[in-house]
Amino acid sequence: MLGFHRRTRSLIPVGDLGKYDELPFEDQETDVESNVDEMELKGVSEPSNKARQRQLTLVYLVFLAEAIMASSLQSQLQMLISGDESCGTISTSYLSSILNCAYAFGGTTGIFWGYLADRMGRRRVTLLGLWAMLICCLSMGFATDLASCTIFRYLAGLASSTVLVTTLTMLGDLSQNNQERAQNVARLPLIALFGSMGPIAQTMVAESLRSSGVWEKYPVLGPQLACGTIVAVIAITASILLEETLPLESNRSTDAMDMDCEKAAFLSADEFGEPTVAVVDFVRPEAITINQFLSAPSLVVLLASFSLLSLHASVFDVVLPHLGHSNSQHGGMGISCSWLGLTVLGVKAVASITLAHVIPTSIEKYGLLKLYRSVSVLFPAIYVVTPVLAVAAASSSGFVTVTSTAALLVKHLLSGGASILVALLVLNTTPDAYSAGTVVGLMQVANLFKALAVAVSGASFYLSNDISVATTNLALWSCLAGLGAVGAALAYFVRERPSVERDFPSEVLSWETCFEYDAEKIEYDV
Template identity: 40%
Template sequence: MFGFHSRHRSLIPVKGLDLLDEKLKMRLEEEQMEVEMEYAPRSPRDNRNLTMVFLLFLAEGIMASSLSAQVGTLLPEAGGCLGVSSSFVQSLLDCAYFFGGTAGLGWGWVCDRMGRRKVALGGLLAMAVCCACMGLATGLAACAALRFVAGAVSSAVSVAALSMLADLTHGRNDRTKLVARLPLVTVCGSIGPLASRALQRVAQAGESEGLNRLPSMVPQIACAGLVLAIAVAEVCLLEETLPSYQPVVHTIDDHDCEKTAFLGETGDSLNISIIEALNDDAARPLPSQIGLLQMASAPSILILVTSFSLLSLQSSIFDVLLPHLGHTASHEAGLGISCAWLGPLLLAIKALAALRILHLVPSVVSCAGVLPMFRRISVVFPALYLIVLLMTFGSQIAGLDATASTAVFNTIAIFIKTTLSGAAQVLVLLLVLSSAPEASATGTLIGITSISGLFRAFAVCASGLSYYVSDEYSVMAVNAVSWAVLVAVALTGTLVTLKLREAPRVGADIPADCLAWEGMFDAESDDDEA
């Protein structure tokens, strides 16, 4: 047998091997720096600031969930189940609140210029005043105007809180664990209105004439008291997290040649941890040169905002339709859940979903990453809506009414949707926080995402109008069209996520001359190698 031998020649030059070794060394150093940031102990000051930041989210949740008291004032005859009139009123008030939330577009820019603490404290005080004033409102126009103002000032609190959360977290795992707590904080904020309703029933039992004329006074005073208590705690304990620009004052010792050349210094004295370097660099950053229009016109930022808007759109549509679909019979494209059980059931589902998100998202992100996981969740939404729609049509074809099995299946579907929706919102927030090119532009980027409030306002307004004109059509037709819209919006969101990036690119998205470069690196181009 003949033996054939061949020689293989490496196409990589020796100089290229040296560059490859340097790149591998730099990558190992970056991984070591990231590990050091992940496991570095957090200072007591940062822990206190994080607690105050979560209290800001709690106040915003209390404010957002205080709507039910106003609906009871405008429509005293409204019961636990929403009718056409109460649904229309609630949709108008929700629309005003979400439309006011678009003011976060300006609050983010203010946070980067004036500081996060000032914006957060001003928003808290304005929220307390709005809660007190809403207790005095008795007309639809006054309630809608106050809800618009409440949305504007609460967006200041949420934008400032997210900006401070980005300032206080370093490393992907640490940030993921903290952001995953936000759904649970929101659920805790929704418990406040339940307590205020109990106070309202106690006050109405006293047969006070003033409370009979203003039935929402007690719940709104309770809301204002809670927000004001949080504001007092924030004034005392919250500290500013935005790094301030302080020019370095050079002394004579700084110009000593021997010290400048590091002569006479040992190698150990020059070694500092990455946390010390970050804290030292954060004390004197260069001012940001990125404008609001430059950030908003970046292609990757626009795709990220579009994806977040579509997610908010389908979540808002589902939240508005759920009270109607819930207690509607399954043969009318409803969920077949009893009206008496719908409210407590939704609260329990939100709490369980928040606890599930708290433990699920960090473990999944550490294994699969933020963007791949967000794309997978986006694929599940249209499939879930389509399965529920087919189940309802199947019950109609079979001629079955709302049975226990259908209600149990739909309850499980609501739990899955709530969990996936909350997890998707956490993942989008992680993408937003990681897309900020520098610390002094984080608030601007977070404020740009407030544009999604326009889509949420459109969703609740369109859903309310659809049920307002439902007398001309059958409930079956309105519910079927609503499910079809949900599937279409979810499919559109899935397609948009395919174009999504984890971070904007310098040059293609953000001009390089707008960034505050704080380091200088030596690099060789392809021309130099030739």
């Protein structure tokens, strides 16, 4: 159960519970035997824990493939822009936003993949996505203009959305409690960091193959072959070792038989040999539909809050090459062009390592919902403080660089932390594992708002010839602060868990039934 807790019913009569409080002295041998049984059970659980850890490693490896696919944008962007624009201008940001927009639009198909993962199983959908990503990597190598790059980026987003949905869902399946789930999800930004190093390897491959004729005709073929090789290795490994984490019908029936035998030991028989208590209803619950999830107010509010967060975070990432390189006197961040990429990579590394250690502890100390609201409030503050400090310290280039780098670090801490917290809130929304993929897929609607970043960068691109750089930068910072403020206001209405009747009607949920054989009385236990 990902969101709700199940209470366990005792089949021992209440009046007889006192008999089990103390054990007679002569029953010590039985106590010793029970301790031996516990040790045997502990020995049996150790291999299962190792198998679960192995599956977690495979899930992280699959997520790495998606991170490598997403980072392949850089080689395409370098092919499309001219050499004098490589330092980052409004036109560069516009081209980047177009490719990111296509990738985000493809990611919206995660709604379908999540729905499919609850019905076909996580493993099948994951493998389908991995092999589709391999085909996309190889196909993107033959893109030579903006139109072909945009089409292939859309297909890449479509394929990689399967991995985004299934990895998060499988992390929820493999986690035994809330604390372990927070630790597992908090490692995702660190895994994505290793994928961000892909462009470095792709650039090295491109430079070594630049002299040959076929590589000159298709400039990104070499980098995409490097990307495809890594994805192929991951796909083959997952095809062999990855196991299904969703309990299927066959597993469910086996578990039901085991539970039936276990509970039968507690059933009493009357003089005719018939049990007085019967345990029934071992039926796999039906997955909650998309319409039923969209009728839950708590999920709709969370979806709206996450969509706005995705929008202003995506806008910042798109316009960062321009804002980061702009002079601090014009409202930019004043970071040298040659150091901007390395600075961003270093900041991401520090932020990812910090989040992996801090987020689980902070959730346990302050609570998931309070932490998410605090992070949402800090976003507009960082968008206001960063340009103000840069302008105030314009006379000292060294201080401006330090201030802007610190602002980048805080921004990546906030955006990465918010993504982790939203993922945990989403997993809390679903009442059982059979609907987890559907609700995780629904959160991919936020990709539509990521795609709107092209509108902001496009407006800046078309107006850049008519207005000054300082005015353009001020408008961009104001837009980011406004979007962050609206997102912070929505975060106030987000709730940590859904409730019965208010979010989900009681008939939507699956109930376990226990009834007395002789009495016409039914009682329900969630």
